[in-house]
Amino acid sequence: MAQKIGVLLSGCGYLDGAEIHEATLALYFLDKAGAEIICMAPDKDQMHVVDHNAEQPQDGETRNVRREAARIARGNVKDVAAVKADDLDALIIPGGFGAAKNLCTFAVDGPDCSVDPGVEALVTAVHAAKKPIGALCIAPALIAKILGADHHVELTIGNDAATAAALTKLGAKHTDQAVDDIVVDEGNKVVSTPCYMLGPGPAKVGAGIEKLVAKVLGWL
Amino acid sequence: MAQKIGVLLSGCGYLDGAEIHEATLALYFLDKAGAEIICMAPDKDQMHVVDHNAEQPQDGETRNVRREAARIARGNVKDVAAVKADDLDALIIPGGFGAAKNLCTFAVDGPDCSVDPGVEALVTAVHAAKKPIGALCIAPALIAKILGADHHVELTIGNDAATAAALTKLGAKHTDQAVDDIVVDEGNKVVSTPCYMLGPGPAKVGAGIEKLVAKVLGWL
Numbered sequence: 001m002a003q004k005i006g007v008l009l010s011g012c013g014y015l016d017g018a019e020i021h022e023a024t025l026a027l028y029f030l031d032k033a034g035a036e037i038i039c040m041a042p043d044k045d046q047m048h049v050v051d052h053n054a055e056q057p058q059d060g061e062t063r064n065v066r067r068e069a070a071r072i073a074r075g076n077v078k079d080v081a082a083v084k085a086d087d088l089d090a091l092i093i094p095g096g097f098g099a100a101k102n103l104c105t106f107a108v109d110g111p112d113c114s115v116d117p118g119v120e121a122l123v124t125a126v127h128a129a130k131k132p133i134g135a136l137c138i139a140p141a142l143i144a145k146i147l148g149a150d151h152h153v154e155l156t157i158g159n160d161a162a163t164a165a166a167l168t169k170l171g172a173k174h175t176d177q178a179v180d181d182i183v184v185d186e187g188n189k190v191v192s193t194p195c196y197m198l199g200p201g202p203a204k205v206g207a208g209i210e211k212l213v214a215k216v217l218g219w220l
Numbered sequence: 221m222a223q224k225i226g227v228l229l230s231g232c233g234y235l236d237g238a239e240i241h242e243a244t245l246a247l248y249f250l251d252k253a254g255a256e257i258i259c260m261a262p263d264k265d266q267m268h269v270v271d272h273n274a275e276q277p278q279d280g281e282t283r284n285v286r287r288e289a290a291r292i293a294r295g296n297v298k299d300v301a302a303v304k305a306d307d308l309d310a311l312i313i314p315g316g317f318g319a320a321k322n323l324c325t326f327a328v329d330g331p332d333c334s335v336d337p338g339v340e341a342l343v344t345a346v347h348a349a350k351k352p353i354g355a356l357c358i359a360p361a362l363i364a365k366i367l368g369a370d371h372h373v374e375l376t377i378g379n380d381a382a383t384a385a386a387l388t389k390l391g392a393k394h395t396d397q398a399v400d401d402i403v404v405d406e407g408n409k410v411v412s413t414p415c416y417m418l419g420p421g422p423a424k425v426g427a428g429i430e431k432l433v434a435k436v437l438g439w440l
Contacts, residue, residue, distance in 0.1 A: 012232065012233070012240075012291060013232070013291030014291070014294060017291075020232075020240055020244055020291060020292050020294075021244050021247070021248070021294075024240055024241050024244040024245070024422065025244070025248065027241070027421075027422050028241070028245065028248075028422040028423060028426050031421045031422045031423035032423040032426075051287050051290075052287065052288075052290035052291045052293075052294070052295055053286060053287045053289075053290035053295060053296070053297055054287075055295060066273060067271050067272065067273050067274075068272075069273075070271075070272035070273035071232060071233030071234075071237075071240060071272045072240050073272075074234060074241075074272070074416075075272055075273060075275060076273070077273055196294075201247075201251045202244065202247050202248040202251045203248060203251035203252040206248050206252075
C-alpha cells in the first residue's frame with residue numbers, strides 16, 4: 001500500500017498562490033518515492049490576482065484558489081474543508097505568497113493573522129494524530145500560527161530576521177538553515193526547508209525539497 | 221560562461237497553457253546543470269481559459285500567454301517576438317495544450333494549423349543556426365509544422381497513432397517512444413520526449429525530461 005501524502009496548495013503562482021517550482025518538485029519527489037498524492041486547497045477566492053511579469057496586482061480580477069491549484073495538480077484538487085486526517089498519512093505544504101495570503105493572512109497581518117478554518121482544522125488534526133507535516137518556504141509561518149503556542153514547534157524560513165521574529169512571537173522556535181537543507185522537529189514530526197525564502201533557483205530549492213520529502217516518508 | 225538555454229512557454233496550466241510539471245522539471249534539470257535560462261512566450265491572449273478542476277472552459281475570461289507564463293518562470297518572461305537565435309545556445313519547448321493552442325493551432329486545426337509568427341521565426345532561425353531544439357509532449361507537432369516539410373525531422377509524441385499520422389503528414393518522421401526516454405535526430409539536432417502524451421506522473425515524465433536536457437546540453 002502506497003503512503004497517502006496530502007499536498008495543500010494555495011493557488012498557482014508565487015505572488016498570489018502556491019509557488020509552482022516548490023509544489024511541482026514536491027509532487028516529483030513524492031511520485032519518485034511511490035507515494036499516493038492527494039492534492040487539496042481552500043475552495044474560495046484568492047486574496048487577489050497578481051500579474052507575475054509586471055509584479056503588479058491585476059485589479060478587478062478574481063480567481064478561485066482550488067481551481068487555480070488544479071493547474072499544478074492536473075485536476076482533482078479536493079476542498080481542504082472536506083479532507084480529514086484519517087484520509088492522509090502525512091501532509092506537505094508548499095510555499096509561495098498563497099500560503100500567507102490564502103491559507104492564512106500572515107502576509108498582511110503577521111503574527112495577528114487569521115487562518116482558513118478548513119486549513120486550521122486539518123493541520124491541527126494531522127498533528128494531533130502524530131502524522132508528519134512538511135512545510136516549505138513561508139508555510140512554516142502557518143504552522144507556527146496553528147501549533148506554535150501549544151507545541152513550540154521548531155521551524156525554519158531560512159534566515160530572514162523579521163520573519164523569524166514573527167515565528168518566535170507565535171511560540172515557535174526558529175532555526176536558520178540553508179536553502180538546500182531542512183530543519184527537523186522530531187517530537188512534533190514537523191520538517192521545514194527555506195525554498196524561495198532564500199532561492200536562488202529550482203536546483204537548490206529542489207535539493208531541500210528532496211530532503212524534506214525523504215524525511216516525511218522516513219517517519220512513516 | 222554558462223550556456224544560454226531558451227525555454228519557450230505557452231501559458232500556465234496544461235489545458236490552456238504550458239504543462240507545469242514539464243516546464244518546471246525542464247527548468248530544474250537545466251538549473252542543476254548550471255545553464256542560464258531565458259524564458260519567453262508570445263505576448264498575446266490565450267486561445268481560451270480552462271477551469272482545470274472542472275475541465276471546462278471559463279467563458280468570458282481572457283488571459284495573456286506571456287503574463288501567465290511568468291507564474292512558472294517567476295517573472296522576467298521575454299516576448300518571443302523579440303528573441304533572436306543569436307541570444308540563445310539552444311531552445312527547449314515544454315508541452316501542454318498551450319503549445320498546440322497558443323504557439324500554433326494544431327489542437328484545433330491539426331496539420332493545417334497556423335504558427336505564431338514570433339515562434340515560427342525563432343524556431344526556424346535556431347534550427348538554421350544548427351543550435352539544438354528540445355520538444356516535449358505535443359510540442360513536436362509544432363516542430364513538425366515548421367521543420368517537417370523541408371527537413372524531415374524525426375520526432376516522438378509517444379505512441380498516439382492519430383497524432384503520429386498528423387506529424388507524418390507534415391513531413392516529419394515519427395518514432396514511438398516510452399515516456400521516460402527520448403528520440404534523437406542527430407542531423408537536425410532535435411530531441412523529443414513524450415511526457416504527458418503518455419503520463420502517468422511527474423517521476424516518469426521527469427525521467428524523460430532529464431534525458432532530453434542532458435542531450436541538448438551535450439550538443440553544446
